[in-house]
Amino acid sequence: MIKDELRRGIIHENPILVLALGLCPSLAVSTSLQNGFGMGMAATFVLACSNVIISSMRRIIPDKVRIPCFIVVIAAFVTMVQLIMKAYLPALDKQLGIFVPLIVVNCIILGRAEAFASKNSISKSLVDGIVIGLGFTFSLCILSIIREILGSNKLLGLKFFPGYEPMTIFILAPGGFFTIAFVMAVVRYLGNRRKGA
Amino acid sequence: MTTPSVTRPKPDFQSQVNDVKRETVSLHISSSPHIRHGESVRGIMLWVIAALIPSLIASVIFFGFQALFLTSVSVISAVLAEWLISHLLKRPSSTGDFSAVVTGLLLAYNVSPLLPWWMVAIGSVFAIGVAKMAFGGLGGNFINPALAGRAFLMASYPAAMTSWKATGFGSLSGIDGITSATPLEYFKSGFSGENISELQNALGNLFIGNVGGCIGETSVIALLIGAMLLWYKKIIGFRIPLFYIGTVFFLFWIFNGSGDVFSSRALTIPLYQILSGGLMLGALFMATDMVTSPITPTGKIIFALGCGILTFVIRKFGGYPEGVSYSILLMNLFVPHIERYTKPRIYGEVKKRD
């Protein structure tokens, strides 16, 4: 059950690589593994919390104003995450800078609230938030490992290959697009091959 | 051709039927166009390669055998990349049409002679692998692969891509006292606006190519010789080069910085501008790329004007001294739209009223 759910979040419904959601924050924060992982975990926390709250209120929230309600709930959690990060993880807060507030408009979170949490039970929504968040974190980590190694020859701020001249383009936006495109292509190729077999 | 011979006996009915049957079996049905021409992709590419040879010779004269070495690395890695990718994707190998050789040559012509060889190889692999093969191979690419490779290298290794080599004959830009700049870098940062005679003295060196710059872009005369060949073979047209270079000349003539358009200064600056940097190489060989430029005559003119204006804007106001490659790349993206709006009307069709 847990295995199936994890597989769903990380592989079959991977938010970035399969659903192609949340590409903007992915491009921006996947320049280094530390940033990618930090952003992924922050988004996972917000996603799980907002899914639970929205699911528990799904019978009270009027249909007509559901989107504003979702946004208010999500924004509140993002602000909390930001304050907590400032207080207890100042180093990460320094690095992620402007991207934490942007979680509010990350379409993955609003998307899950709309598509899943507002229709399913609390426990299911919590699991969905966690697995989708982990899928987001997982793909951000893959992208950022590739980009950090190729673009600045580092991993977690430490040198990687001796004597390799980094290709700056990979930490710029075009390199981000190339990386996402090629990782997506590989994922689809593997998926198709599995289906064919 | 089968012309019925006079002595042939009149065939009986049965044999006529047999003939028709046989004919029917061997009939080849295809959609238009029906007229075959001896011209092939391979033939065109071979002529383009021939047209690029004079510049290669000029670059060896000015920059030494390092230029030849880099060009070979670029060509070999481009061909290998194309072969490998078509092999991996199980497509019919397209290395036989020599288009990868042209891409490799043009990419090498667009880099500094001091670039490490492996950077050129990476650029070639990117040009072929990402800009060309990922979009379906020759004819499917929407931007010029060689320029995409150059842009990739420019963004990846900005320092290495902008360190220049002096030519074998004295000072780098042909202007005394400048040792580490291309003519355009000098114009952008060193030229004060008063010593116009320095620019005038440099024009000769610019024309023969005795200046710093990318491998194949410096020698205007060699590029023109190659272009003549292509014009003679009707492989490239006059519209794109003329309008591209003309636009750059015109804009630098009008906006020459003095407000006076009839002084010697007003003519020196645009001449200096069109002879230096990659303008000639770009306008003659890369903006005219058949795949990535418009096919309609009006479209070609619009495309060339756009390239010219962008080049002027980047050279005059941008952060980079040179803007030819970026302006061609940007205009490549507009080609589908240009073609859509310049499509000739079908004969006899009435123009729709708005």
Add this chain to the structure above:
Amino acid sequence: MIDIIKLSFMLTIISVAAALLIAFTNLKTRDRIHEQQQVAQQNALEQVVPSGMSINECNGENPPCPQQYWIAQDGTDTVFIFKIINKGYSGNITYFVGTDRNGSIEGMSILEQSETPGLGSRTQEEISDKYFWNGLFSKKETGKSWFSQQFKGINLNEQINIEKSVGEWHKLGMEEKEKLISDNAVTAITGATISTQAVVNGIQDQARSYLKAIQESNDDQG
């Protein structure tokens, strides 16, 4: 009509609940955040001057003088430290610049910035020589970022140039670094020229006039 009232009532309830939640978190984290900021500011100040100098806070009186600046003293050496806030690529960059009486920069350190991670945020990047496989579990060294190190020795009373063609400072050899200082130039962060320009402009526009104002007011008094 009833519907609208009901909808707005629900929305209000949810908003109020959210606001209460944020207020509660703010209450719980406020002191801690303030503490962290003080620590960060103290660390940044200490990075500007050579270790061992005592740093004292001063208050400027007249408008051209900064409201708040610091003086570090060690025997006869005096270093003035100014807090500079300048607009970067996204949001403000806040940083300290320490300079001697002649305008020669003693040190620089970035306190806060919200530049693009991986590009402009590299103003705070520290370069480690360790490789991934043996450096991951060893203790991380904390030092100054290469970007701020290159400002030492630059004179802020003269034009500070930004060198884009030689690559980044930490990759250069001794001779090239000395040449940069003699050219009064700093290297740009690749892909983040605007952030580099913002830091340099802030030094040139603000620190220069602060230094002048303080010296003039000192001359008046003495």
